[in-house]
Amino acid sequence: MPLYNKLKEYRTALGINQTEMGKLAGVSRQTISLIERGDYSPSVTLALKLARICQVTVEDIFIYEEDTL
Amino acid sequence: MNTRKRKSPSIKFVIKMLVWMLIGGILGFAMSWFGGQADNVGQFFAVIVKSTQSAMIPLVTLVTVSGILFGEIVLKKIKQIEERLRYAEDEECDELEYQEEYIGAWGLNGSNFAMALAILINSVGYSRNYISGSRETAFRFMIAVVIFVVCFFYEGLWQMRYVKVIQSSRPEFSNADPSSMKFQEQWMKSCDEAEKEMIYHSSYRTYLFLSKVIPIFLVAAMLSNLLFDTGMLAIVLLAVLWIMTSMYYTRSCVNMRKKRARG
The missing domain is CATH 1.10.132 (Topoisomerase I; Chain A, domain 4)
Incomplete structure (x- = not known):
């Protein structure tokens, strides 16, 4: 799926590690790591939670790029 | 651009059936030879049981x-x-x-x-x-x-x-108590969405694996009964297991669909 994200950038800007981010979002560190690596697409609820933690919109963190034909 | 003509599903099915029939024929031939050796094989297993x-x-x-x-x-x-x-x-x-x-x-x-x-x-x-x-x-x-x-x-x-x-x-x-009978359910409740997805994937792959392996074992049990009189129990148990696995899966799918339909 052509879904990219800038979660790592926003998390680093907040000065927190994956474990702390996971605690704030109510998920495990592994899940944050999977999202950052693009190996897992979060649910809408989790995407909204992450955006709220980073104080940005969901579209700021997650970018959907359709294939150019 | 792919210029190759795609075969229709029914032709594919017929080809697959012919291949399986050929494999079945080869296996049948091998088994008939093996059946001729039944006494030797029986003795071999008797020796293994005795020494164990x-x-x-x-x-x-x-x-x-x-x-x-x-x-x-x-x-x-x-x-x-x-x-x-x-x-x-x-x-x-x-x-x-x-x-x-x-x-x-x-x-x-x-x-x-x-x-x-x-x-x-x-x-x-x-x-x-x-x-x-x-x-x-x-x-x-x-x-x-x-x-x-x-x-x-x-x-x-x-x-x-x-x-x-x-x-x-x-x-x-x-919260998950490993000594409890409901441990797996308790563990699942504590998982987050990504971990649950991983478990669902693994479970589905296990189901697919079992639905391939059980029929093969069933045929093996039938053949061993034919050749060595090993009894009906293994065949019955595997057949029941096969039916139960399929029924449990479909029942779970229907229940989920029902829940969604009700909203």
């Missing part, structure tokens, strides 16, 4: 001791990884958690393998003919059963200790 019966105690002891040693090594390694995880950076955590999962999977499989092997060894002596054969065989069987119970207790406790180690670093799983 006489070596039951050392074999169960070996399985139990190996299981204990393997379990302790695995648990020690997992504890070391857990200790490193406490102070690891994010990138290192990914690698360490993979190692933990990998070693833990070996540990769990080893634990279940030891229990299955212990059952298999004990089952060769679990016959009225053998037990009532003489006082010595009955005594030997009793000792093997005691060792087998020790093996089961240890492996059961090992799995609980493994869960406790994981829970020490992941307190969100502390």
Whole structure:
């Protein structure tokens, strides 16, 4: 799926590690790591939670790029 | 652009059926030859059962001791990884958690393998003919059963200790009680969405695997009954298992659809 994200950038800007981010979002560190690596697409609820933690919109963190034909 | 003409599904199906018929013919030919050797094969298995019966105690002891040693090594390694995880950076955590999962999977499989092997060894002596054969065989069987119970207790406790180690670093799983019959459900409740997805994927792949393997085993059980008169029980059990697996899966799908339809 052509879904990219800038979660790592926003998390680093907040000065927190994956474990702390996971605690704030109510998920495990592994899940944050999977999202950052693009190996897992979060649910809408989790995407909204992450955006709220980073104080940005969901579209700021997650970018959907359709294939150019 | 792909210029190759795509075959229609019905032609594909006919080709597949022909290939399977050919394989079936070859297997049938092989089995008819094998059937001619039935007496030799029967004797071969009788020798294996006899030698396993006489070596039951050392074999169960070996399985139990190996299981204990393997379990302790695995648990020690997992504890070391857990200790490193406490102070690891994010990138290192990914690698360490993979190692933990990998070693833990070996540990769990080893634990279940030891229990299955212990059952298999004990089952060769679990016959009225053998037990009532003489006082010595009955005594030997009793000792093997005691060792087998020790093996089961240890492996059961090992799995609980493994869960406790994981829970020490992941307190969100502390609500799951490994001694409870509902442990798997409790564990699942504590998982987040990505972990649940991983479990669902693995479960579905297991279902697909079983729905391929069970019919193959069923055919093998039918052939062994045809050639060696091994009895109907294995065939009946596998057939029931096959039906139950399929029914349970479809029932679960229907229930979910019903829930969604009701909203």
